[in-house]
Amino acid sequence: MADIAALKAALDAAEAAEEALIAERRQNRDSMSKAEFRSYNQATQEKQIELSGAIRDAQKALAEALNDVRSEALNVAVGTVSESGSMGGTNNG
Amino acid sequence: MANTALNDMKGRLAEIVADGGDLIVVPLSAVDADATFEDGYADAFLATVLGAAGNTEQTGSSWTRKVHTNANITLSVDDTNDLVRVILDIDDTWTAVAASNDTVAILICEDGASDAVRRVIGKWDFAVTTDGNDVTANYDQTNGIWTAA
Numbered sequence: 001m002a003d004i005a006a007l008k009a010a011l012d013a014a015e016a017a018e019e020a021l022i023a024e025r026r027q028n029r030d031s032m033s034k035a036e037f038r039s040y041n042q043a044t045q046e047k048q049i050e051l052s053g054a055i056r057d058a059q060k061a062l063a064e065a066l067n068d069v070r071s072e073a074l075n076v077a078v079g080t081v082s083e084s085g086s087m088g089g090t091n092n093g
Numbered sequence: 094m095a096n097t098a099l100n101d102m103k104g105r106l107a108e109i110v111a112d113g114g115d116l117i118v119v120p121l122s123a124v125d126a127d128a129t130f131e132d133g134y135a136d137a138f139l140a141t142v143l144g145a146a147g148n149t150e151q152t153g154s155s156w157t158r159k160v161h162t163n164a165n166i167t168l169s170v171d172d173t174n175d176l177v178r179v180i181l182d183i184d185d186t187w188t189a190v191a192a193s194n195d196t197v198a199i200l201i202c203e204d205g206a207s208d209a210v211r212r213v214i215g216k217w218d219f220a221v222t223t224d225g226n227d228v229t230a231n232y233d234q235t236n237g238i239w240t241a242a
Contacts, residue, residue, distance in 0.1 A: 041113030048164035
């Protein structure tokens with residue numbers, strides 16, 4: 001049987017790492033100009049994806065370990081807001 | 094109830110993502126009626142929206158807010174259908190949510206330093222009756238959470 005405590009600790013660590021990045025991004029969003037933040041965001045794309053992937057992997061490992069003690073998870077589809085005739089149609093990024 | 098946006102924020106989500114913004118998902122146990130929500134509040138900030146009597150954040154059991162960093166959000170221009178889509182690349186999972194901690198909707202907001210500056214974009218139906226199992230928000234990977242034309 002997998003060490004559930006260790007898997008939970010790994011998930012907590014992954015989430016803490018992403019939290020640190022999010023805090024840094026919030027701070028930089030306040031302190032940087034829009035252009036500076038865009039550059040910073042581009043430079044940290046790989047790190048963002050890496051940290052999110054680590055959380056996803058840790059969640060999956062923990063969920064699989066817990067699968068024998070809990071029944072099927074709930075999955076809820078989230079829909080789409082469709083907007084027309086607004087300025088949102090232009091990607092001016 | 095329907096998936097819908099604050100009128101004041103319509104048209105802005107694509108630009109927020111293009112500018113490098115992050116999005117934050119907030120589970121709700123109660124939400125105003127569509128028309129009330131769409132007409133908006135004194136402003137679009139999360140603190141104000143959650144301060145309205147009809148909107149209640151769900152914080153029971155393992156419910157937490159989830160942040161989607163910019164690299165995990167796809168801004169996709171669909172030239173076939175002549176619109177732009179915003180897609181959350183990663184589903185959100187809340188682990189082992191205890192019974193009697195139900196939700197009715199999620200808010201999706203532009204992230205910021207605090208609720209006083211986080212702008213609410215809209216609300217999406219998310220009716221969950223919790224029973225101790227995990228809850229996963231499955232974001233549409235084809236149509237996205239948002240289209241604008």
